[in-house]
Amino acid sequence: MKTWSMGTLGALASLAALAPHAASAGPFECLIEPNQTVEIRSAVEGVIEKVTVQRGDRIKAGQVLVQLESGAEISAVQLAKAHADAQGRLASAQNRLEYAQKKLDRMTNLQTQNFVSAQQRDEAEAEKRILDAELKQAREDKEQAAFEQRHAQDLLNRRTLRSPFNGVVLDRMLNPGDLAEAGTGRKAILKVVQVEPLRVEVVLPLAAWGKLKLHSTADIVPEGLGGRYTAKVTVIDSVFDTASGTFGVRLELPNGEAKVPAGIRCRVDFPELRSLATPASYTRGSFAK
Structure with a gap:
């Protein structure tokens, strides 16, 4: 009613x-x-x-x-965008993981021919697992940076008030x-x-x-x-x-x-x-x- x-x-x-x-x-x-x-x-x-x-x-x-005055919020958005756009750490982790995978493949092949020990092959596999975790962390950090950028942009947007309708x-x-x-x-x-x-x-x-x-x-x-x-x-x-x-x-x-x-x-x-x-x-x- x-x-x-x-x-x-x-x-x-x-x-x-x-x-x-x-x-x-x-x-x-x-x-x-x-x-x-x-x-x-x-x-x-x-x-x-x-x-x-x-x-x-x-x-x-x-x-x-x-x-509203928004100088600090604009700077925060720019900084968050720079972090979100940064590709260096992620690219480095991807390259090192690719190299570790190739090394593990070689060690596995050599170990089957008894040219390297099982321990050497296991060490290569352990190195590859470590780099897997590093790549996962780099991806999570990038997602976090993207979230922080959206949050900073939302705070900036709140300082601009718009009309809700024609009137x-x-x-x-x-x-x-x-x-x-x-x-x-x-x-x-x-x-x-x-x-x-x-x-x-x-x-x-x-x-x-x-x-x-x-x-x-x-x-x-x-x-x-x-x-x-x-x-x-x-x-x-x-x-x-x-x-x-x-x-x-x-x-x-x-x-x-x-x-x-x-x-x-x-x-x-x-x-x-x-x-x-x-x-x-x-x-x-x-x-x-």
Whole structure:
């Protein structure tokens, strides 16, 4: 079940106060909201080097929004890459093992002809086993170096904060030179909102229950803008507000060209509810609680 923010509930309550309590079920008041609101914080502590956006800027998914100072981390990546790319020890171990294998083959052949003793042949075999172990260790060291390179790169990547979606910068709280502190309880750097798609919230009377279906469509008329837009039902609450006899419905409103702003009132017309008779006592005031 979806949850209602206090701001949404209060706004819907104020909208309800404007609605007549007649038996007619005309278009219902609704609110158009961002699909998501996200506060951009850093997963690691550091001094902010650059903030690339301002309040009101449009942003794209993956766009760099904030860069922390990263000199030490860049050096660590370069050092780890040098270790991971180093081939000298591994190549040397491979060459020595190949030579030891050839030596063992010769000793085995000579020992069968009694030209060398069994002890000499055993010594060659022992040397080959030692070099086998050295080659294995060299390979493990190279894998460890590759892991350390990935780890260093991950730490560096954490100092670059990117947009999680296409949207708009709602607020900018920190600037270059400020300390970005890690953790959800710390001050955010930016607040961004997703406006494609938008979310439409509406509360309906109990009499409307069972008459709407998921993925059905409705017409949305934004207040003050005019025009009609088609939205799709994505959530129908199954728990009712006892005091008001209402339940919540959420719709998804496509907004690819950002023609409709978020945070405005609207009216929604459900074709399935046009003939609905609602009680004159129907109110939505309890949603403000």
